[in-house]
Each structure stands twice: as C-alpha cells, then as structure tokens.
Amino acid sequence: MLANRKLILAHFWLAFAVFGIALTLGAWQIFIRSPIGTWLSNPELYYRSLTAHGTVMGYVFPTLVAMGFGYAISESALEQRLVGVRWAWAGFWLIVTGSIMAVIPVALGRASVLYTFYPPLIGNVFYYLGVVLVVVGSWIWVALMSINLRVWRKAHPGEPVPLAMFANVAGSYLWAWTAVGAALELLLQIIPVAAGLKATIDAGLARVFFSWTLHAIVYFWLMPTYIAYYTIVPRAIGGRVYSDSMARISFILFLVVAMPIGMHHTFADPQVGAGFKFIHSAFTALVALPTLLTVFTICASVEIAARLRGGRGLFGWIRALPWDNPMMLALAFSFVMLGFGGAGGLINMSYQLDTSIHNTQWITGHFHLIFGGAIVIMYFAIAYDLWPHLTGRELTNLRLIRTQLWLWFIGMIVTTFPWHWVGILGMPRRMAYFDFGDPAIAPQALSVTFSVIGGFILLASGIIFIVILARGMRAPQAEAGPYRFAMAVHQPITVPVALNTHALWVALMIGLTLTNYGYPILNLALSEGTSVPAVYVGAQ
C-alpha cells in the first residue's frame, strides 16, 4: 500500500536531481586537474566545486534516498498509511530550504571549506545553517519512522515487526544519534565563530565531534542498500531470505558498533590519546561482522533462488540465476565492489598501515568504490524496483537499465582502481592541481587519465539513469500491484523481544559512545589553550 506516492517521488526526484548536478561537478573535478585538462589557474574554483560535490553526495543525496525509501517501507511493509504526512512534507521543505541556503555561499566562493568543514577554516554562516536545516529535516523523518512503528505495534501487539521496517527504524536511530556529533560541532563551535560571536576555535575538539558523525554516517548511507539486499533482492529474483534472525542481528550490530569507532578517522591527530585510538580501532574490526553475516546470508538466499530455478552442483547453480534481471546484476556488481572496497577498508583501519595511505588519493578511491559504487548502485536498483509502484507505469526498457548498471560498474572500477594506485604512490587528496610535467609524478599521468575516462563513463551512466526514470513517468499506465518485500525461508511467527525492539541496542549504542567519546571530549573541552584563531575564507 503506497498511499503517499507524491511524497516519496518528491524525495527521490530531489535526490536524483542534486545527484546529477554533483556527479557533473565530480566529472569536471577529476578532468580539470588531470593531465588532459587545461588548468584554469584558480584552485579556489576547484574547492568551490569540491565543497558542493561533497556536501551534496555526503549529506543531501543519501539522506533524501533514505527518507524516501523509509516512507515507502513504512507504508508498504506495515500496510498502514503514513502517520504525520504534513510533518513529512515539512521535513522535505526544510531540506530544500537548507540546500538552497547552503549552496548560495558555496557558489559565491564564500564557503569553500569542504564538506568536512575543516576548522579552523571558517566560511559564510549560511552554509552551516543550511547544513543544519538539512539535518533537522531528516530528524523529522526519524521521529516519523519511530511514531509509525509505534502506531503499528499498538494495532498488532506481539507480532513480529516486518524486517524491512525493523531495519529502517534501526537506520533512522543510528542517523539520529550519529548526526549529534556534527550538530554539536556546528552549533557549539563553528556557527558562533562564523557568526562573528567568537574569533577562536578548538579545531582538535571540532575534529573529534566530526569523527563521531563521520563513521556511522557511512552506515546510514549503507542502510538502504542493506535493506535492499535483504528485503528486495530475494523477492525480485524469486528466492527467499535465508534467515530472518540473521538479518535482524546484522542490523542490530550496526546500531551498536557503528558509533564507537569514529576515531579511526583521527589516527593522525595529536589531540586524541593513543589508548582511545586503540579501542576505536578494535571496535572497528568488529564492524566487519555484520557485513560478513550479510554477505553470507545474501549468498545463501541467492542460492535458494538458483536452486528453485533448477540450478545444480557446487557452483553450477550460479549459472541458473536470472542474470537478465537488473536486480540480480545490481547485487552482483554491488558485492564485487563491496569486496574490493572492504579489503581496502582493512588497510585503512589498521593504525600502522593507515599512515601510508592517510590523506592520499587512496582514500578518495576507497570511498568512491564503496559509497559511490557498492551503495549507490543499489540506490539505483531501489529506484527501478519502486518506480512502477510510485508512478503506476511500467519501466519497459530492461536492456537500457542493464546497460546503465554495467556502465556504472565498469566506470567505477576504471575510476577507482587507478585512484587507489596513485594514492599508494603518495599522491595527496584534496589537491586542486598536479604538475604532471614534474618528473616525480609524470609516470602517474597515465593512471590519472584512466580515472578521468572512468569518470566520464560514470557521468554517462548517471545521465542514462535519470533518463530512464524520467521516461518512466510517461510510459503507458500499468497497475503494478501492492509493493511487497521478500519472505524468509521460515517467516517469523514470534520473535524474541530483543530482536523485535530497538531499545536495548540503542542503549548500548549510547553507552558505548559515552565510554569511547566521553573522556576525550571532556578533556579537550576543559583544557585551556586548545583554541586557535579562525581562518576566514575570503576574509580580506
């Protein structure tokens, strides 16, 4: 039952529109600083573009996808009209307002501070206020997801919460709590300075606050993808979820261990004690667990589909899979990129290995592969799967959809593999210009050129994606039927209360945040002399 289709479509369309713009900026960035671009002699323009690209891709785009998908899940999994539709629209308009408010100073070059804010660099206050509005808009969504689940529970006492909704609400709680770090940084530290009330800033403390957000936000980006793995893919390819409990445990684990690990982003920072870095590093190792569980469960679910279709043998069943089904293709591509990206992640999380790739192009290669690749390709799949139900029209051109997915996959590999490589060779990230005439880096020109080609393949794929969705708005009408999620091999009849509610896991999440962040934050906040003068962008 999808009653509020307009609401969901509005979220998706805004998400994909800003995505299209940011994608174009990304392609421009990688081109303009490459050996085949002609440098425009103004790094400021590069950083303007980079701020816009990072802010949209990191904050606006995934948040809107999670919200739109969350509303769709709430209505269809709970089979209940969304409670609080007006609030949902209010949240949407807050995000629109916030995005516009943020983009104007960025476009004018008054806030080229990059999406990680980079204190003590300080930009125009409206940039930060815009980001705050985006976050506040998303918090409305968090509240609505929780309220809708509560309403459903009242009407269905003791029944198992549908997996999709259970996971969706877990994701929303994770986001609510992880966004607090950046919110504290903005409200307590950056905005007072940007508004001229203070002239110094504790950059070290600000970075610690940001790390609170920076890791778990990755899992917030990932949630829609994992929900799609578990609750859409098996249904779309004619299989079943191998284990409903395993799925619940994975989402619970994300809730508990995604938060207390963010200091792996501050390994190189002197203001954080080595003991805390070690604890965060050790907990980081644990976060591989839910992903490994997921890979196992999804492979098993896929195998079920293959065997139901007559697949045989130890590996022979793989051939029996519906490879012409876009969902199958997207899943396979996503897993391959997740595999490579995950292997790279093991290097990032090790204190010693990290030093060799810290702040190099390896990092940008890594998160484009995982986020832009493994995660975003499933956003595409979600949109394709939902579109007929939202528009009441069929997406007929499966071949174009497959081409689009192939191009995204190839483009991402061609972009990010050389990107990793030049990072290992030491090429720094966030640089507007490289002099490839310098013998020291001349040999890397070839790798960088490959990345550029990959970037344009990605851009082409992104354009095709938007064209497919736009055409889907005008295709002949066709009733798609109710939107359904995958069934488990053993559909749960009763679920232990711990696996049917979030309270225990939210409590552990908050508890671990206090143990792992409490002392470092207090120590920095209470120490004298840890602030430095702010550096204003375009000040004189």
Place this chain on the structure above:
Amino acid sequence: MSTRDLFTLHNSHFRIGVGLTAAILIVTAIGGFIVLPFAQPWVQFANVWDAICSAAGLPQRAASVTAPEQTRRLSEVVLTSNTLARPSQEAIGRGATLAQRCAICHGPTGVSRADSPNLAGQYAAVIYKELLDFRSGARSNAVMTPFATNLTDQEIADLSNYYAYLPRLPAYHPTPQLPKPNIVIYGAPMRGIAPCGSCHGSLDNKAGSPWLEGQSEAYMKAQLQAFASGERRNDISQQMRNIARAMTAQEIEQAAAYYASQPPDVVKAVD
C-alpha cells in the same frame, strides 16, 4: 513480553548483549591503556597510572623528557580577521603624527624608495603583528628594532591603522608585469607547498598575511631566504619557514620578481 522484561538479567539477550559489549570494552581498554603503552620500549612510565594517563591523552608535564630550551623568542601575537577592524579617524590621525619618524625609510606616502617594505594600504593586522614582533624581539632588525622597542600598544595600533588607511600607490620599481609563475598559483603539492596566492592574495587572503604586490624584489627575496635558513622565525607555527625551506632558489627568484612587478591596484579592497 514487553521491553520491561528486556532490561533484566533473566533475559538472555540482555545478558549476552551487555555482557559481551562490556567484556570487549574491558579487554580493549586493558590493551590500549596498559599493555600497549608498556610495549613501547622507548617510552618510560613511572607506574601504571602514568601509562593510563598518557594513553588517555592527558596533557602531561612529562617528567622524563625536558622541553627543548627555547633560545629565541617566538611570536606571541594572536590575530583574527577582526583585529583592528573599523579604526576611528582620531586613531588614524595619531598614527599619521607618529609615522613621520618612519618616513625616512618607508617613504612619506608609505612607498619606499629604498628596499624597505611599502606600507601604504597594507593590511592593518600585518603591520600590527610585525611591530609587536619587533618590540618583543621575535623579529629583529638593526634599524627597525630600536624604533619599535619604545612603542606602546596604542601607538602600534595607531600606526597600523594609519598605514592601512593610506592609498595604495604604484611602487618605484617599474618593471613590465610578469606572468604568474607556478609557485604563486599552484604551489608545489608534492613538496607540501601551498600556492603563495592562497594566502597573499591573487587567489585568497588569510589573516596576518601581507599583500605583496609592488614590494621590493630584493626585500622579498631576502625574507624568503631568511625564513629558509631559520634566521627569521616570527611566523606563527612555522607557516612561512616550512614553505621557504622547501622552495628552490629559482622559485624564490620567480615569486619575488613576480610580486614586485605587479601594480598594487590589483589587490582586492579590504572588506
């Protein structure tokens, strides 16, 4: 079952969830705060508590290591973008009177005929910082130091405001305008050098960085060399020393020649 039954020891999920989490936390804490600190043979701790404090990141007056003796004064000036913003007419007037003694070298209009820096229209915060540094000894110069030694805070602020107020005039070194060299607009990323223009104008300006257009080529070259050799060290956090050390002799020449050849009217007006 309701959530109330969840938060009790009778519930196995509660026991296992909380127990495992606490166990992992304790093990990792012991590892990070006790085992690993002592595993570093090159660091000495008085006792376990000492090790824990160190691993927690508590700033310590490390007993075993003495801080390196600071032989020369460093700059203690704190600048913000609002330093000396919006001066009064009286302040500028007082500065004009005081500035008469500076005119021999820096010129009656704030533009030097010798190879002293031009001060007309320079950012107030820049002049303010240099004068404070000359007075404190963080920067020293046989000619300037005696002038600065007896200035009061008020006088330094007035002088800075006066010179900032003067119009930017063309310098006395008319050379054809040179094209921007790489070091000015690109820096040298592989050597960790940011573009000169990202602080000194042309691209962006950061508080405390002077604009350089039309300054004496010989003066700028000498300053870069002094930063590179460490003879001049009043730059906060070694911002300029780190850059100058990594620059080649040729880049120093190019940067100095380029800025000297630029007319000062390309400098963006102060907000």
